[in-house]
Amino acid sequence: MSVVDLRGAEDFSANPYPYYAKMRAEGPVHAVRTDDFERIWMVVGYEEARAALADQRFSKDWRTNGLWSAQSNPINANMLEMDAPHHTRLRKLVAREFTARRIDALRPRVEEITEGLLDAMVPSGRADLVDAFAFPLPMTVICELLGVPDMDREAFRLLSNAIVTPVSQEEENDAVHRMGAYLVELIEDKRCAPGDDLMSALIQARDDDGDRLSPDELIGMAFLLLVAGHETTVNLIANGVRALLDHPEQLALLRARPELIDGAVEEMLRYDGPVGTATFRFARESVAIGSAVIPRGEAVLVALGSGDRDPGRYPDPDTFDIRREARGHLAFGHGIHFCLGAPLARMEGRIAVQALLERCPGLERDPDGGEPDWLPGLLLRGVRHLPVRW
Template sequence: MSVIDLRGAADFGANPYPYYAKMRAEGPVHQVRTDDVERVWLIVGYEEARAALADQRFSKDWRTTELFPVTSNPINANMLETDAPHHTRLRKLVAREFTARRIEALRPRVEQITSDLLDAMVPAGSADLIDAFAFPLPMTVICELLGVPDIDRDAFRLLSNAIVTPVSPGEEGEAVHAMGVYLGELIEDKRRTPGDDLMSALIQAHDDEGDRLSPDELIGMAFLLLVAGHETTVNLISNGVRALLDHPEQLALLRARPELIDGAVEEMLRYDGPVETATFRFTREPVRIGPVVIPQGEAVLVALGSGDRDPARYPEPDTFDIRREAQGHLAFGHGVHFCLGAPLARMEGRIAIRALLERCPALARDPDGGEPDWLPGLLLRGVRRLPVRW
């Protein structure tokens, strides 16, 4: 089997979907080479991706493989990078506190933050939508939910970006270390001055047998909630707005029928979701996918963005249609690692995009905004800037 070489393919970052379509036509799984890894198996078909996300023959714990250097940092003690039974234990402890009731109670505050950001942005007539709106909204929400409203958001954003969209291994390593120190200090401050917030609840959380999160597990959980709690929602909002601006007939439809916002957000997630591939998995044993057997000990990526454009699952998948029945998409994953924050992300996306369209009836791309600056790597899908005017 030949290895598909994606190194230096600048157009892949801007629009990976034609590449994925070609791969799907040839088979559901391929070996690829990227700027970041010499070889990885990429699962591109919808049914195969969905099955792999729930397949316990794939491990999420990179410390069990020899493919990557093992480094010790408490931010890695998060449930996204663990397997059962450890993952089950961690998820149970956080799920007791990250409840639907707690999320729904945030709705008035999400609406207020959205309104305040638009109050500040709209009089200017133009803005970088990410800096002015798509970033500060989820960042404010997750910080208030966790009880860390005074976090240095600019510093945190730089560290977060260096970890999830690194430009070099050295930069990533330094950011991982700095993030661990930063969050450790944050948790100690919260331990000394607890409040009625999620972080305080996690520090005190325990199950019926008295099990509780260790200091490293608290840092790992804070990292996961803070980073995943804002990075993906930034891209959900900005990718969704880009899709609407690229499809004026769909934008006009949503303006005319704002009650379609729930389905519109699901289609935004399917069409150009915030996470392009799920994080690494590793084969515990040889795994057959279609005609291909992935050997034991190999690194595997599940291409969520490709699965959601699979014509075997969605007719005319490259068409953006906010009336589509997009349920079943893979944007939040599937199986035991399904995104815990999906209800919060959906709420923020619906509130933010509906309010933006109401307040900015002439919303359009800024013609002086320059070319899009795409996020590097295969993990996140989005742009660094989104210049718009109204």
């Protein structure tokens, strides 16, 4: 069986979709060689990706297999890196506090933060949309939700970026340990002086049987909520605006019909979503997908971005159309690990894009902005900067 070689494919980060299309045409799953792995398996078909995301034959807990020798850290004690029944227990505990009611109550504050950022940004006539808007909005929201002090947020951004888009293994390992130490201190502060925030609630949370999160599980949960709560939404906003700017007829349509914003955000998630691949899974046993057999113990990546461009699921999938029925996309995953924060991300995306278009009627790319600086790696999909003017 041939192996798809992605080593040194610098254009993959800029535009992975032609690679995905070629792989899908040859089959729904492929062995892939990357700069970091001699062989991993990539699932690229929509139906196969959806099935794999819910298949309990694939484990999320890398600590139970011999593939990775990295030392575990308390931040790894999060539900994204656990299987049932441990995942089920953790999700039940956090879901009791991360409720739809709590998220709905955030709407006025999200709108207030959005308007404040635009008040600061609009008079200049141009900006890096990531630094000025797409990053600080979700970062402020999730930090306020969890109760992270203002002065810590920029330092947290640097650590988060070093973990999810690392330049080197050494940088990643250092950031993981520093992040763990930071969260230990944050949780201890919350334990000593609880507030009206989600982190304080999680420290006190118990289920009907008296179960509660252990110290390591609190660290892991704080890490997951903080990182997943802002990294993906940054890319949702920035990628969505890029798609609109690249398709002026769709931008004009959304301006003319702002009531299309809900569907527009779903199409943004489908067309160029914030997450390229789901995090690693590992085969508990040999698993056949299409004509391929993934051997027991080997690593699997589900290519969410490829599944959402599968013509078998979405007609004319490379066309960005905000009137498309895009629901059912894989941008937030599927199965027991479906993103807990999806309602919050959707709300932030809708508010952010709609307010931006209202306040910046002449929004366009800044011609002096230079070439895009794409996020490295397979996990996240987006740019570090998005220079625009209006």
